[in-house]
Amino acid sequence: MRRVQGDATTLTRPGRAGDRPLPWLRGRHAVWALPALLLVLIVFGDLWTGTDFRMIAWVVMVPALTAALAGVGATVVFSVLSLLAYLLVDGVLSPGPETGLPGLLLLVAASVVSVAACGVRQANERRARRLSLAADVVRDTVLRPLPFHWGGLDWSALYVTADHVARVGGDFYDLQPSPHGTRGVLGDVQGKGLGAVAAAAVLLGTFREAGYHEGRLRDVARRLETRMKRQQVYSRFLGQDEGDRFATAVVLSFDPVEPGTVRSGTSGLDLVTLGHEPPLAVGPDGVRPLPSSDGVPLGMGELACDVPEDGGPRIVRGGLEPGETLLLFTDGVTEARDRHGAFYSLHEDLARAVVEDPGLARPDRLVRYVRDAVERHVSGSRWEADDLTVLALKPLPVEPQREEFP
Structure with missing residues (x-):
């Protein structure tokens, strides 16, 4: 499993008896x-x-x-x-x-x-x-461990909370295979504290069910909007003064692949951005942003202007070329400041890095590069740190099924 949680990675290897x-x-x-x-x-x-x-x-x-x-x-x-x-x-x-x-x-x-x-x-x-x-139990309950090559994707993730004691914050992500393709989500709940963690937990629970059962990605996003509204009402009835808490998110769905076939050409995906920056497609030939649906954050659906006739947010169609990796991230990356207050420029930095090293587009290397680059950028900074989450996804080739003979 190529999963990085926290701010450290431990590598172990067997040693010889004489080295002990x-x-x-x-x-x-x-x-x-x-x-x-x-x-x-x-x-x-x-x-x-x-x-x-x-x-x-x-x-x-x-x-x-x-x-x-x-x-x-x-x-x-x-x-x-x-x-x-x-x-x-x-x-x-x-x-x-x-x-x-x-x-x-x-x-x-x-x-x-x-x-x-x-x-x-x-x-x-x-x-x-x-x-x-x-x-740790709370973190693994909110952010469940995901298997290696889950949903036909080579994936890697980084999750670092600003509060290293709590180890869980308002950022969230998940992958959910379904009969309609593999669905993914990455988001950031506004605010901090237990209220943000609770909102992230209920949104993830809703995504895991809706992502599997709903045939259209628009309906998945609609269910998330409804759940965020219910969470707002629930918090008010508890007497928690959280205002109108909202969450930004990217919800996506990779096209399903029929068993017995090999994925070739562009890997199609549907995408909806809900107040969140669109993901980047990172490949050996460069970095390009995917189109944005310009949706409003979860919990603020009544402010949406461009709503399709059948309701729900607008869905945009995108795709990944062979060798490209989809990179999703929260504002802990793009709003990271150096000691002079300058923000970290993810797009420009990655574009320069993949020219020097095309192999950087691999999901595990890409996540590690972003982590190291942000750490270098904020070194010595006096600005308050935010939760940081990075998720890299790359569709795996589908091997043809082999016939078994008695």
Whole structure:
């Protein structure tokens, strides 16, 4: 699955046995090295300086450092080792004003406080892990994981929220195979917070059902408009002051391909843009924008002027040439600003990049390029970041069915 979520991608590969670190240098045992090294340095430093300069009182730092890095058990162990080292060194050298009983009592108090603080830290970490797990469940519920080559499409996606703690925001996307072709949606709910997440969730649920059952893309878009209106009414009855929340979206439908055939020539698709920028067709020969239907955002259907006689938004017909990838994106890409306030120019940047490297049109490479380009553009920017979503789609060739003989 070529799916990128969040702002990092982890690559793993099998390693040889000789490349693996020793067990005590891996995982939670590695953090023991720092307090152990500090304890040894303090002890030998105090013995080396002798009575001229006593350093053993600094051993109070060892339990504190252990509490910040390791668990309660390790903090207790290093607290005991620090007490023993203090008694041993202070017995070898004559006690001074900064050592003796006052220093011992200070070390005992520091050890008790360190163990207690470590317990509090670990409890907070467990709570944070539970919240993180809950956020992951919410994200995977709203943005369901999609299989590789889903709906006959080679696809790749990037989803980065402005709130890295919540891990889910108002951006949404999905792909839904159906008897009428593979449908897709990418959108952005106005605003932030739980209200935006709730609106994105209900729109995705509606799309998954309507995208499968409705024969016309216009009816899919109409169902989304109705669901957004219902969400507005529902929020008002709950007493949530969200105004007239709306969502921009691109809804599309690839032509179905009969089994047993091979897709050749232009891959046709129907497209409706609802207050959203039209997608780009990116290929080895360049970048071109697809036509826009100039529809109004979801939840604002009453403002539409150019409405067909049968109702619903206007649908435009487009197509992808062989080798082209359809690139959809939210305003987190086009409204990304650099330190001087200049917006990122996606079209011009991609046009230059594909001339230098035609292989960039592949969906996974295209998404990674956009991610890296936006990161470079906003580096050092003081402007507030927005949710960022990119979806790249490329129709796969349909292999002819093979006859099976007994």
